[in-house]
Amino acid sequence: MTTVATDNPEVANSVDVNGIITNYHDVGTGRPVLLIHGSGPGVSAWANWRAVLPALSQAHRVIAPDVLGFGFTERPEGVTYDLATWTEHLIGFLDALALDEVAIVGNSFGGALALNLVTHHRDRVSKLVLMGAVGVPFEITEGLDTVWGFEPSLENMVDLMDVFTHDRSLLTEDLARSRLEAATRPGAHEAYSAMFPAPRQRSVEAMTVPDAHIRGIEQPTLIIHGRDDEVIPLSNSMRLNELIDQSQLHVFGQCGHWVQIEHTADFTRLVGDFLA
Numbered sequence: 001m002t003t004v005a006t007d008n009p010e011v012a013n014s015v016d017v018n019g020i021i022t023n024y025h026d027v028g029t030g031r032p033v034l035l036i037h038g039s040g041p042g043v044s045a046w047a048n049w050r051a052v053l054p055a056l057s058q059a060h061r062v063i064a065p066d067v068l069g070f071g072f073t074e075r076p077e078g079v080t081y082d083l084a085t086w087t088e089h090l091i092g093f094l095d096a097l098a099l100d101e102v103a104i105v106g107n108s109f110g111g112a113l114a115l116n117l118v119t120h121h122r123d124r125v126s127k128l129v130l131m132g133a134v135g136v137p138f139e140i141t142e143g144l145d146t147v148w149g150f151e152p153s154l155e156n157m158v159d160l161m162d163v164f165t166h167d168r169s170l171l172t173e174d175l176a177r178s179r180l181e182a183a184t185r186p187g188a189h190e191a192y193s194a195m196f197p198a199p200r201q202r203s204v205e206a207m208t209v210p211d212a213h214i215r216g217i218e219q220p221t222l223i224i225h226g227r228d229d230e231v232i233p234l235s236n237s238m239r240l241n242e243l244i245d246q247s248q249l250h251v252f253g254q255c256g257h258w259v260q261i262e263h264t265a266d267f268t269r270l271v272g273d274f275l276a
Helices: 044-050 081-095 111-122 142-148 154-164 174-182 188-195 201-206 211-215 234-243 264-274
Strands: 012-016 020-025 032-036 063-065 102-107 124-133 222-226 247-252
Touching: 012 247, 020 044, 020 081, 020 124, 032 044, 032 111, 044 063, 081 111, 102 111, 111 124, 111 211, 124 264, 154 174, 174 188, 211 234, 211 247, 222 234, 222 264, 234 247, 247 264
Parallel strands: 032 063, 032 102, 102 124, 124 222, 222 247
Antiparallel strands: 012 020, 020 063
16 A cells, blocks of 8 residues: 655545555445445546545544546546446456455446445445445436536536536536546547447446346445436436345435435435444
């Protein structure tokens, strides 16, 4: 493990994962919790989880990596971005940190990675939290098609931020500018464009975990969704609640796709109590 001295809060620690230098945050002590971020343009572990890291790390060791192809993790030439590759990278990351078992919190795209990881490596996961998760079949929403089809411009980023939230007062032009800057770092948009090419319904299907595998999940599972989510339909979480026997579903009213940002205190309290 290497700790990098930098003024950029998105850059923290780095570790070699099968030859890929992986950026990650590692705060707190206690039972380990792995946070897997979503797939918005310019996203990183820090951008996704910065609001909840302080509270969750009071009782747990909270570890949040930049998934392969995102943030400040290396993007090797010729890599194929798919569910198997992302899952392999995450398992390699756990191995590199000598983490035999973790609780997982997966957001959106990260929910599909969490589902694939737990169904293929059951002994590595103690508990599961899925928030606005991909991973079951659904007809792609206009919101998700906009997210995955993002083309860099400030106007497009402002429009995209509007899709993510129910409370528009959270949105500022400064936030849009910072996310645009992150989305256009060298190599970032090229990698992003390769992940979810049109027609993007195929990407939804490629991120789907078979029902039979999901039914086999025995870990206690907390499912969270914003009622007014325009990116991932609430029906996804209702379906996951049906499939996973040991699951509970919590729906936040007046909330879009960013539960952890729009309802930070309630989200961290709910997840913290579940993980305790």
